[in-house]
Amino acid sequence: MEAKTIRLVRRGELVSLANVPPDRTLLEVLREDLGATGTKEGCGEGDCGACTVVVAEPHEGSLRYQAINSCIRLAHSVDGMALWTVEDLVADDGSLHPAQEAMVQAHGSQCGFCTPGFVMSLFGMYQNHVCKGGTITRELAQEELSGNLCRCTGYRPILDAAAQMAKLPRVAVDEAAILAQLDQLAAKRGQVPASGTYLDPRSLPELLQLRALHPGAQLVAGCTDVGLWITKLHQQYRQVLDVTRVEELRRVEHYDNHIAIGAAASLTDAFEALVAQRPQLKTFANRFAGLPVRNSGTLGGNVANGSPIGDSMPLLIALGAHVVLLSVRGHRELPLEAFYTGYRKNVLAPDEVVAWIKVPRPQPGELLRAYKISKRYDDDISAVCLVVAMHLRDGVVAQVGIGAGGVAATPARALQTEAVLRGQPWTLETAQKATAALRSEFQPISDMRASSSYRSEVLGNLMQRFWLESQGHEQINLESFRLVEAATP
Amino acid sequence: MNAPEKFLAGSKAQPAVGSPRIHDSARAHVAGSAVYIDDIPEVKGTLHAAPILSNVARGKLLGVDPRAALQMEGVKGVVLAQDIPGDPILATFVHDEPIFARDTVEYLGQVVGVVVAETVMQARRAARKVQLRIEALPAIVDVREAVQAQSFVLPPVTVRRGDPEQGIAQAPHRLAGSLDIGGQEHFYLEGQVGYALPLEQDNWWIYSSTQHPGEVQHWVAHALGLENHAVNVECRRMGGGFGGKETQAGHIAVWAALAAHKFKRPVKLRLDRDDDFMVTGKRHPFAYDYEVGFDDDGRVLGLKLMLAANCGFSADLSGPVADRAVFHVDNAYFLSDVEIVSYRCRTNVQSHTAFRGFGGPQGMIVMEAILGDIGRALGKDALDVRKANLYGVTERNVTHYQMTVEDNILEPLIARLEQNARYRARREEIARWNAQSPVIKRGLALTPVKFGISFTATFFNQAGALVHVYGDGSVQVNHGGTEMGQGLHTKVLQLVADELGVPCEKVRVSATDTSKVPNASATAASSGTDLNGRAAQFAARQVRQRLAEYVAEKQHCKPEQVIFAHGQVSGPDAVMTWEQLVDDAYHSRVQLWSDGFYKTPKIHYDKKTLTGRPFYYFSYGAACTEVAIDTLTGENRVLKVDILHDVGTSINPAIDLGQIEGGFIQGMGWLTTEQLVWNDKGYLATHAPSTYKIPATGDVPEHFRIELWPEPNREDNVGGSKAVGEPPFMLAISVWEALRDAAASARADGKVRMDAPATAENVLRALK
Numbered sequence A: 001m002e003a004k005t006i007r008l009v010r011r012g013e014l015v016s017l018a019n020v021p022p023d024r025t026l027l028e029v030l031r032e033d034l035g036a037t038g039t040k041e042g043c044g045e046g047d048c049g050a051c052t053v054v055v056a057e058p059h060e061g062s063l064r065y066q067a068i069n070s071c072i073r074l075a076h077s078v079d080g081m082a083l084w085t086v087e088d089l090v091a092d093d094g095s096l097h098p099a100q101e102a103m104v105q106a107h108g109s110q111c112g113f114c115t116p117g118f119v120m121s122l123f124g125m126y127q128n129h130v131c132k133g134g135t136i137t138r139e140l141a142q143e144e145l146s147g148n149l150c151r152c153t154g155y156r157p158i159l160d161a162a163a164q165m166a167k168l169p170r171v172a173v174d175e176a177a178i179l180a181q182l183d184q185l186a187a188k189r190g191q192v193p194a195s196g197t198y199l200d201p202r203s204l205p206e207l208l209q210l211r212a213l214h215p216g217a218q219l220v221a222g223c224t225d226v227g228l229w230i231t232k233l234h235q236q237y238r239q240v241l242d243v244t245r246v247e248e249l250r251r252v253e254h255y256d257n258h259i260a261i262g263a264a265a266s267l268t269d270a271f272e273a274l275v276a277q278r279p280q281l282k283t284f285a286n287r288f289a290g291l292p293v294r295n296s297g298t299l300g301g302n303v304a305n306g307s308p309i310g311d312s313m314p315l316l317i318a319l320g321a322h323v324v325l326l327s328v329r330g331h332r333e334l335p336l337e338a339f340y341t342g343y344r345k346n347v348l349a350p351d352e353v354v355a356w357i358k359v360p361r362p363q364p365g366e367l368l369r370a371y372k373i374s375k376r377y378d379d380d381i382s383a384v385c386l387v388v389a390m391h392l393r394d395g396v397v398a399q400v401g402i403g404a405g406g407v408a409a410t411p412a413r414a415l416q417t418e419a420v421l422r423g424q425p426w427t428l429e430t431a432q433k434a435t436a437a438l439r440s441e442f443q444p445i446s447d448m449r450a451s452s453s454y455r456s457e458v459l460g461n462l463m464q465r466f467w468l469e470s471q472g473h474e475q476i477n478l479e480s481f482r483l484v485e486a487a488t489p
Numbered sequence B: 001m002n003a004p005e006k007f008l009a010g011s012k013a014q015p016a017v018g019s020p021r022i023h024d025s026a027r028a029h030v031a032g033s034a035v036y037i038d039d040i041p042e043v044k045g046t047l048h049a050a051p052i053l054s055n056v057a058r059g060k061l062l063g064v065d066p067r068a069a070l071q072m073e074g075v076k077g078v079v080l081a082q083d084i085p086g087d088p089i090l091a092t093f094v095h096d097e098p099i100f101a102r103d104t105v106e107y108l109g110q111v112v113g114v115v116v117a118e119t120v121m122q123a124r125r126a127a128r129k130v131q132l133r134i135e136a137l138p139a140i141v142d143v144r145e146a147v148q149a150q151s152f153v154l155p156p157v158t159v160r161r162g163d164p165e166q167g168i169a170q171a172p173h174r175l176a177g178s179l180d181i182g183g184q185e186h187f188y189l190e191g192q193v194g195y196a197l198p199l200e201q202d203n204w205w206i207y208s209s210t211q212h213p214g215e216v217q218h219w220v221a222h223a224l225g226l227e228n229h230a231v232n233v234e235c236r237r238m239g240g241g242f243g244g245k246e247t248q249a250g251h252i253a254v255w256a257a258l259a260a261h262k263f264k265r266p267v268k269l270r271l272d273r274d275d276d277f278m279v280t281g282k283r284h285p286f287a288y289d290y291e292v293g294f295d296d297d298g299r300v301l302g303l304k305l306m307l308a309a310n311c312g313f314s315a316d317l318s319g320p321v322a323d324r325a326v327f328h329v330d331n332a333y334f335l336s337d338v339e340i341v342s343y344r345c346r347t348n349v350q351s352h353t354a355f356r357g358f359g360g361p362q363g364m365i366v367m368e369a370i371l372g373d374i375g376r377a378l379g380k381d382a383l384d385v386r387k388a389n390l391y392g393v394t395e396r397n398v399t400h401y402q403m404t405v406e407d408n409i410l411e412p413l414i415a416r417l418e419q420n421a422r423y424r425a426r427r428e429e430i431a432r433w434n435a436q437s438p439v440i441k442r443g444l445a446l447t448p449v450k451f452g453i454s455f456t457a458t459f460f461n462q463a464g465a466l467v468h469v470y471g472d473g474s475v476q477v478n479h480g481g482t483e484m485g486q487g488l489h490t491k492v493l494q495l496v497a498d499e500l501g502v503p504c505e506k507v508r509v510s511a512t513d514t515s516k517v518p519n520a521s522a523t524a525a526s527s528g529t530d531l532n533g534r535a536a537q538f539a540a541r542q543v544r545q546r547l548a549e550y551v552a553e554k555q556h557c558k559p560e561q562v563i564f565a566h567g568q569v570s571g572p573d574a575v576m577t578w579e580q581l582v583d584d585a586y587h588s589r590v591q592l593w594s595d596g597f598y599k600t601p602k603i604h605y606d607k608k609t610l611t612g613r614p615f616y617y618f619s620y621g622a623a624c625t626e627v628a629i630d631t632l633t634g635e636n637r638v639l640k641v642d643i644l645h646d647v648g649t650s651i652n653p654a655i656d657l658g659q660i661e662g663g664f665i666q667g668m669g670w671l672t673t674e675q676l677v678w679n680d681k682g683y684l685a686t687h688a689p690s691t692y693k694i695p696a697t698g699d700v701p702e703h704f705r706i707e708l709w710p711e712p713n714r715e716d717n718v719g720g721s722k723a724v725g726e727p728p729f730m731l732a733i734s735v736w737e738a739l740r741d742a743a744a745s746a747r748a749d750g751k752v753r754m755d756a757p758a759t760a761e762n763v764l765r766a767l768k
Helices: A026-033 A098-105 A115-128 A138-144 A156-165 A175-189 A204-213 A226-231 A267-277 A279-286 A291-296 A299-305 A312-318 A415-421 A428-441 A452-470 B026-031 B120-129 B143-148 B164-170 B213-224 B248-263 B273-279 B318-327 B360-378 B382-389 B410-420 B423-436 B488-500 B528-555 B578-587 B653-671 B727-745 B760-766
Strands: A006-010 A013-017 A052-059 A062-069 A082-084 A218-220 A240-242 A252-254 A258-262 A322-327 A330-335 A340-342 A353-360 A366-373 A384-393 A396-405 B047-053 B059-065 B075-079 B111-117 B131-136 B152-161 B173-181 B193-198 B204-208 B231-235 B267-270 B286-294 B300-310 B338-345 B440-453 B462-469 B475-479 B507-509 B563-565 B568-570 B575-577 B593-599 B604-606 B611-613 B617-630 B636-645 B703-708
Touching (some): A006 A175, A013 A175, A052 A115, A052 A175, A062 A291, A082 A175, A098 A156, A115 A156, A115 A291, A115 B026, A204 A353, A252 A267, A258 A267, A258 A299, A267 A291, A299 A353, A312 A384, A366 A452, A384 A452, A396 A415, A452 B760, B047 B075, B047 B248, B047 B273, B059 B111, B075 B120, B075 B248, B143 B286, B143 B300, B143 B338, B152 B318, B164 B300, B193 B248, B204 B248, B248 B267, B286 B360, B300 B360, B318 B338, B360 B382, B360 B440, B360 B727, B382 B440, B410 B423, B410 B617, B410 B636, B440 B727, B462 B488, B475 B488, B475 B528, B488 B528, B528 B578, B528 B593, B568 B578, B575 B578, B636 B653, B653 B703, B653 B727, B727 B760
Parallel strands (some): B047 B267, B204 B231, B300 B338, B475 B507, B636 B703
Antiparallel strands (some): A052 A062, A052 A082, A322 A353, A384 A396, B152 B338, B173 B286, B193 B204, B286 B300, B462 B475, B462 B593, B563 B568, B617 B636
16 A cells, blocks of 8 residues: 655645655654654643644635644645644744744743744634734633643743734735645645545545445544554554545534534534534533644544543533434434443444534523533543533423533433433422432542542532523632622722 | 943943843744754664553562564664663662662552664554563552551651640640642653763763753763763753753663663653653652641641651652751741651652752641631631741741741731732622622632742752853853753853843853763752852853953053943953953963852751751742632632742843742642542553643633842842742642632631642532
């Protein structure tokens, strides 16, 4: 099998990389093959952001920029894209980009090791916000830097730099030139071969055929999980089938009663679609990993992996989402909770792929809350996740969906608790019964994130919080808590 | 500073010292051109090593079977204990740590050897395939179990003053309690890395990401059976250190050197992040039991305290760390009658090591906890109890280790912060809020810090530097300190620039290098600038003195009449540029380079009795922190932080501010989200950033105000400054005390037992 040549645009030039193994990471290619050592490895698992780089693809006539973790991204996955590393922001005359200059002026670097990653996240923000006339608020900066860790500064100067860079003289990317180059690359590309070490089909029929032909190929999407199997579990893959280039699966389609999120839509795009319909999910969405992981990772990948502590499943289960599985044999559709058969096991056949996640549109009067308990507020994995979607009719629970994470071997639907609630008047007494039911429905394990007893207790307490919030109580959730104080003299 | 007033008149230029100059590497950091060890272009033939880790916490090592690994692609071989040409025991102070485990393994993660291969990933993959035959033995993981079993790496130490038993017995009030405080992973963003290059005639060049190149040199030479002069160690910068690269970097360099020795090729060893967690030591977890007697004002009349430090499997720096904990139990408070018993416990986990504060935080936190508890027991504001116990200025001013506190600014400093942070008004606002808020409770605490500056091992308090002036007038400085992000090189550069009266741009600081300044102490104990800054200043001063004498001879004046400022040199007869003078002087054969040496005065300390003056001076500060907790889940949030901190006269206010903010947030992480979890098998379950959570951008409160105390160091220290690396870390104890304050408001009895870190789970437990 042949490794096809990776072609990308960097510093205004076409770069070709031949004979890159399918499981080689972008970071390895940058540091070891291209000698671009400005990009650092901090953790090798997409959690610290030292390896952040920015990629761009054509999107509706202009470029769409995304900060990603190069340490767990496969090099082949950026084929046909434009790529920026920290070195690329320095102009030929040596002058610094505003994202860099602002970091210098704000004293945003101390040891400097996380700095290239921060600079690249700032650059992504610069392209996506500053260059589009947006302002950089503190909230925005915190959101966009959520995937970058710094151990020296305490972040204040970096947040200052984020605000500061917008005030420096504008530096623009020559988008027209890059778009033309990317067009050239796309034209060169031609047909996807039927075999090869890295298969990245562009259409659904191609994908299904390749999946049927190569059931042994490692299926990948954003690689935010499979990347760790390579870097941490030392897995090696001789053949990879990448679903993220399949046009049909990158889209979010809107129907009368549901939206269909393509399995290759990034978590960023998927959550944007979910939040558009249910604005109360914005914080929950932002707390899913860090931005670079959301930019690479896909909703389909999260669902297919089925980690019991993945946060999208409890939400999707509560909302009554279905998954659509496709193969050359045809398609089938099932409720998400029925997709899982055990710890990281599912019903997917060797020739099948997850194609769409269908999420019902909200009905008027939907009471929806998504709760996440983790050690750190941002960019952490849930110890417990609870999502409750409830519809009341005349004060009675007409319909309820409850999804829970961190409480069983798979993402789970709280069927017993739902049964306790359904048809009952929504009163304190009912809420207390639901609290007790939730606590007895699951037997969570103890691990490094939390003890079994804490998980059980909090699961119930979150139902109490849901009750209080349903009664209009405010300032009872730290997620939305704001300190209101008398003006400082 | 030698810039005279008349030169400043009419000039906008200011001396470098005191200006918020940017970090000397800032532009390289943001451009990605700052070189760390893994970025150095590899020498042809370089191989890569990866460690073979014990998968058992304690056991007999019966055999190592590398066959499966040896068959893998790219693998060159393994390096085990029998391949060590020198002493198989590391050259640590206590000499109790094998380089590679031999007959026994003593923790899960202990390095048994390394696999050497053509690429990093080949080495790492193969290292997992090496089979270890280990007969498991009972292991001790818990520190209290170690106390029970009298399992110690070093003998217990007791410090006693007065009659604490009587003080407690006769006191109107008494409390007893226990506390457990977790450790902390350094999480330097650049993991441990070393690169060993064999040179001709048994000479070695070692690149090491280390806070202590001299110790790496010593360890590598010792392991190779060579003298120190055969080994040279270089470090331009570290991607963070925090104490984690004081001794721990040495292991990596030694392993790389042994592999390079065996295969006669350059070898690089860069630890994978998970391995870094599993192999290297962390901040010592501590356990405490205490009994305290106090009067109606909350003044402590007698205290008996047990501190048990979880040291891990070997001594490493645990002796001095535990000593510093003992020295800092008092924090800012006078303890008239006190007994402190310090256990240095051996457990089957990583060998815990230096970490910013070096035992100081673990000493202080228990005293702050006791005072918080006393406040609640008496129904008094904890701040009033703290004030009642502060050291006096002329009396009640001698520490339990017999050092007189001569530079006490605690009272005015606390008073100023109390006012600026509106402590009393907010206390009332919070009480009103808590009375009506069913779920969210707020808490407030104002805690001080008094931190002793100097290495407690007196002989470490020395430093050397070299200042070279080249023929074109450019200046290169080399000193024994290392740059880990703290801005040491920048401060030294500023000091040298002012000493020579040249702009900072004329001065560069070069990589730390054992062939330039020998026997340098670790860059640690916050003393980097105090020691190396002075040494560099003295070196520059000698060059300046020679130049002044040269000018004086020509202009027939006294050397003191020659002024160096703003790149110009002036005597009574003529003014010339610095470059002109240097060129002239060179051609007249004036020595244009010099060494400099500094040793800290006044300090002395008796290791046996733990008494003396171990510290040259104290750094002070105080923080006022407000938090909120969710009583349904235990989730918590820091809302507001006000800090007033003492850095003396700041050499670089931007850098000092960075140290204060960064130290505080790191301390906040220690006490809130950063939880190390070992299971009962001694397996560290939190071994990557996916499971170990240091603070992120979103954890920093918007209200985060820092003010500097406006007074120079009362001792003669470089530029009138004070050390700043460690003291601000302990300001974060205010976060933890505020969380306990919030928890107390949710409890009917007002009592709080809360272990650290204050994870949501620990906070919820404290409410029961």
